[in-house]
Amino acid sequence: GGKGKFVVMLYVDDILLTGNDGKKLGEVKSHLSATFEMKDLEEPKNFLGINIKRCRESRTMTLDQREYIEKLLERFNMREAKPQETPMVTRQVSHREDRKNANKESEKTVVGFPFREAIGGLQYLTPNCKTR
Template sequence: MDIEMQSMYDNQVWDLVDLPPNSKAVGSKWILKKKTDMDGNVHTFKARLVAKGFTQTQGIDYEETFSPVAMTKSIRILIAIAAYHDYEIWQMDVKTAFLNGHLNEDVYMVQPEGFVDPKYPDKVCKLKKSIYGLKRASRSWNLHFDEKIIEYGFIKNEDEPCVYMKTSGSTVVFLILYVDDILLIGNHLPVLKDVKSWLSKCFAMKDLGEAAYILGIKIYRDISKQLISLSQSAYIDKVVKRFSMQDAKKGRHMALSLTNLIVLVRIRRLKG
């Protein structure tokens, strides 16, 4: 919680003010969750401060809320292209992504539980940045990211608004955005490094190196054979445990085999 609050202060997310007459303040709450790695093991205990956006009123607290994300099939297609052409696949994560979005409306939020300013206990937070839980949080972040990446020279795919491409001669770089997860795919190391450097200047980023795990999907790569295998074993384990079927070994192995077979067939079809 202390780390989360420090990020709020560092990003100057709000100012403490008196609640204006005829205005209302949305509530706030803490969401606590465990983040797992590609094998399903817990590696981070995460505290996230969110606004109770369900109390917002359309036309008063917010307007448009739609925000696109990359489709899973687009990610699979581009990974298959990377396997065929032997492209690099790198991964980055945006820290506190939604805090990068700017608000166009006046939104007030009650002070977070456990962190009420003792000097101003009756004041509320006037939000300057988007915060998780607000109706427009995802939309504001997406618009800001889109603006920055296009400024760098990327072109947005007309049919897939979260897939971007930048080319120069024989150099090609693809960027895939899924909320705060980013995949960089390309054939020129210096250009890829420049893109990472640019992103790190614009946002607080975490460099995850070569892609190994995205959206619950493990990425196994065999460069010598120009093949990539995608596995959702951790997700399948989670599902079978949810329905108390963890002892059904045969069913799980069949599901895993089918998942990997579909991916390999798609890649081989592309190569053929």
């Protein structure tokens, strides 16, 4: 017979098993549950904050992180933020005095903002799901 495909995704105490050989998959789950405490969720809807949508008819899976993004926006009070092409005006010539005044204004906005946490949240987001 042909060789089946089997995928194991493991992160700390979360594991996701999938494959195209139901019998082998059952054997692996049986073996693992004999050693470790496990809960079989059958067909998962979410894994590590990534939503999983499966369409058997078209034999496709769609992954998204909508809830994670919503929580991130809420956490950093950015629900009403408007998308921008760049964080600042491009090709603008400014003078030292202009920058000094602008910095005083922008300091009021950024003092206390948790930049590291926001960047960490975005870094978790980026490698997991890509746009088409």
